Amino acid sequence: MFLIDCAEGTQVQLRRFKIKFARIKHVFISHLHGDHFFGLVGLISTFRLLGREAEMHIYGPKGIKEAITLQLKLGKSWTNYPLIFHELDSDKPQLLLEDDKISVTTIPLDHRIYTNGFLFREKPGERKLNIEAARAAKVDLSYYEKIKQGFDVVAEDGKTVPNAEITYDPEPPKSYAYCSDTGYFPQIVSQISKATTLYHETTFLEEHKDLAEKTKHSTAKEAAVIAKKAMVGTLILGHYSGRYNSIEEFRTEAMEVFEKVELAEDGKVFEL
Numbered sequence: 255m256f257l258i259d260c261a262e263g264t265q266v267q268l269r270r271f272k273i274k275f276a277r278i279k280h281v282f283i284s285h286l287h288g289d290h291f292f293g294l295v296g297l298i299s300t301f302r303l304l305g306r307e308a309e310m311h312i313y314g315p316k317g318i319k320e321a322i323t324l325q326l327k328l329g330k331s332w333t334n335y336p337l338i339f340h341e342l343d344s345d346k347p348q349l350l351l352e353d354d355k356i357s358v359t360t361i362p363l364d365h366r367i368y369t370n371g372f373l374f375r376e377k378p379g380e381r382k383l384n385i386e387a388a389r390a391a392k393v394d395l396s397y398y399e400k401i402k403q404g405f406d407v408v409a410e411d412g413k414t415v416p417n418a419e420i421t422y423d424p425e426p427p428k429s430y431a432y433c434s435d436t437g438y439f440p441q442i443v444s445q446i447s448k449a450t451t452l453y454h455e456t457t458f459l460e461e462h463k464d465l466a467e468k469t470k471h472s473t474a475k476e477a478a479v480i481a482k483k484a485m486v487g488t489l490i491l492g493h494y495s496g497r498y499n500s501i502e503e504f505r506t507e508a509m510e511v512f513e514k515v516e517l518a519e520d521g522k523v524f525e526l
């Protein structure tokens with residue numbers, strides 16, 4: 255389970271929505287504005303009180319280690335579990351984490367301070383056995399693991415059976431791109447191309463484009479242009495300025511450019 259950004263209310267909301275947050279092993283912090291990381295030291299302290307032993311990895315801009323450890327040091331409240339910081343300062347995409355199921359890479363963004371988004375990419379899954387075709391081809395199913403890995407096998411009659419004849423393609427791998435906070439930054443388009451789901455901040459509507467430019471945030475239309483250029487599956491909007499009457503205005507503006515738009519709200523669950 256991954257946590258991306260950790261504002262002051264995050265811990266309260268994790269409890270409210272009954273998220274088993276002891277399962278969080280990797281925390282990704284986009285940038286060091288308070289609404290993206292002021293909740294982190296609290297979460298770290300709570301884990302200590304809960305008797306956590308498993309290590310926790312924190313990925314964030316250079317300086318995050320100092321910001322967190324100073325608070326723990328002054329409070330004489332060091333964790334009794336390993337806290338491992340991965341400090342970032344590159345303006346090129348960096349591979350942060352990779353295992354046999356998933357990879358996580360930074361998406362360098364354009365904000366008032368050093369900021370990264372994060373791209374979560376699933377690895378292609380194993381092939382799926384077509385059991386009827388395998389039986390018909392007289393393939394011994396003790397080869398099951400080999401078949402799923404894509405190998406051809408020899409049938410009982412000695413004939414080689416091509417893997418494609420007895421398997422189906424796996425589901426296409428899914429990906430999730432998280433992009434906040436950022437001004438309009440089309441340089442990210444190639445990296446997030448064809449992502450299953452893109453979360454992109456939309457602090458403002460087009461009527462406040464000047465403010466968006468000044469504060470290096472995006473408008474709903476700009477987020478939709480990024481989604482369209484990158485040909486993503488779904489665009490999720492969020493990080494709305496409180497000045498507007500209804501967040502539906504963001505969806506309406508974005509949908510003039512891109513069709514599949516969802517609105518992020520506290521507690522809402524999206525399936526990729």
Ligand SMILES: [Zn+2]
Nearest residue numbers: 285287365435
């Ligand atoms: Zn910010």
